[in-house]
Amino acid sequence: MELIEHGWTGPDLEPLRRILEERYRPRDYREAQELIVGACQEAQRLYGWVPPSAAQLIADHLGVTANRVYGLLTFYADFQTEPPGRHFLWLCHGAACHVAGAGKIVEYLQRERGIVGRGTLPDRSVTIHVFNGCLGVCDLAPAAQLDHHEYLAHLTQERFEHLLHDLQNDGAAGGADGAVD
């Protein structure tokens, strides 16, 4: 709602439409159903979330109902139906990260920032997603992934607070060459 008040009319659906027409061409209704999740992944990748208009486009393209698409969007943790902040931070909460201290950061998020599992800071600078699984980079534990490409290693609560602070002021999170120790 807030976005619409700011004169935002919705995402540009053209790129999604192109991808769907190129690569999501089901031969029958069964295959159409198999492709829903994949199509939602494409929308998620393009927009950082799955806007209602994109969900409708996917439903129309594959010949299913928007209900069906939303059933999946709300079931799977990868999909967001709310617009994210400027940055996206995946905080790994795998077992290796937990034994290395990620639990403390998760509790900090809950206590000081009011974020349980997933949430966006009030200034919409960062969306934080506590990843209930393993990013597979256990050597860097506790680790986080910023904007889907940059990794942050050996986090502590203090370093995490700094990181959030930097991101809120749109500073760089760290060096550009991979993990930051």
Added chain:
Amino acid sequence: MGRLTDRAAFETYAANAQRRWEALWEDRSWVISVGISGCSIAKGAEQTFQHLALLLADGHIPTVLRRVGCMGLCFAEPLVEVKRPGEPPVLYGWVTTDRVPEFVDTLRRGELPTEGVLGVRAFEEWQGIAPLQQHPFLRHQRRLLLEHAGVIDPESIDDYIATGGYRALLKALFEMTPEEVVDEVKRSNLRGRGGAGFPTGIKWESGRRTPAWPKYVVVNSHEGEPNVFKDRRLLEANPHLVLEGLIIGCYALETPFGYNYIGGEHALALRRFQLAVEQAYALGLLGDDILGSGFSCHVRVRTGGGAYICGEGSALMYAIMGQRGQPRTKPPRSVEEGLWKRPTVLNNTETFASVPLIVRNGGSWYATLGTKDSTGTKLVTMQGPVRFLGVAEIELGMSMHRLVFDVFGGVREGYRFKGVQTGGVSAGPLREDELDIPVDFDALTPAGAMLGSGGFVVFDESVCAVDFARYLVAFSRYESCGKCTPCRLGTPALVEILDRIRYGFGRPDDLEVIQYASKQIIELSLCGLGQVAPMPLLGMLERFRDEFIEHITEQRCRAGVCPMTASVSAIP
């Protein structure tokens, strides 16, 4: 290169690929291979690659710069292998981008970098550098699935074919009947690598016996547990091996429909497997009438959306069908009624990757590896403060003590070993005095532990048993699909009790309540994941009961992890 239409055409193609492969290593150019996989990208291997490319071009050094997969040596990433003319390939670890200029300079002077030398990829020592297989991490391993990992380029089908790839498929298609393939797999006594350990051959046979048509063969590459990352490394390092196993599986079931379901968060594994499928289609190893054998096979890749439950068989099939991934009651089992209500054979990535080896070398050869009832090798990952973090491939039956202390090098300096969590989130831990136990499918179970999919977590004295148990149960709570009541309501109840204990409000009868509630969840849950959800807690409780009691009676956490606040308002 067009589609290959018969066996002879493949043989010619393979001979050419092999010649090119050998020429690469005998050439006057340098060959530099950089390991690019999920874990090395995180440590900046892509930057190392770019930096190397820049400096080598600058120095006018004729070089073949290659991207290879992951060797499983995550602790030493980024890995760079250097082969100069007339020398054997030497593997260097920790080559971060800031080390690259000095690294290239040293090499150009004809010298050998002294830092981060891991070994020489040859059988004999060279220039005082020991062979790679004598590295402490690799010495105790038996690498079959990972044999070419980190050596071949996973994005090149030619590399795979040059190193013997698709030979097993040829053998199956032209020299064996589907029944013989199933017999061979039965003889190998290969058991499912996903956790349950069900004999693969028997599953395939019952899939064959079910008369309904069509049938489906599905690879489970979902891998959503919080402490396992072996399947995605395998897919990143050698996707064609899994694909070959899948095609052979389709042949054994006489069906043209193969699927691979890959977790959506494993982006690189997904991309490389998809590429492998495209390459196989282009070469005629997938599609209609493969190499003129009359057998057709079509592989579709499907992705998940990040739900742990989709690793469960029936949930995975619903997920593929575009439904919410929730399990259903069994029977009927999926070999009778699976995908689209048709017979479906579902196996783990690693299981399929083992199939080409079995077909090529025979089931009885495979059965000599490992122990009598747990044959073959297993990929295992170990996390926590161990010296060599990474993916290892061991022969089943190795003792847990050797696995932790020899293969993975034991705990790092400054840490004291407390226990090792087994079976992902589905079983209990083992204490130090219990490590004299073979790692296989059966031996761990009586001890309340489990091999599972091979994910272990070592934890040290700074980890509180109550807190860790809470973490493991909270994982199951979060991932509960919500279909059945015992799991949906039972796991939050357990977390609530554990939180009470962690905050110092534990009640004297809490441990009994835990036992009682766990029993209900285990007995009444619908699917395997609910039935094992309380296992880690029960295991922790059995092994570290003192710590639980200390928390409750003395409000004391000896690891200093639990909040133990006195005020009620602190409870979240």
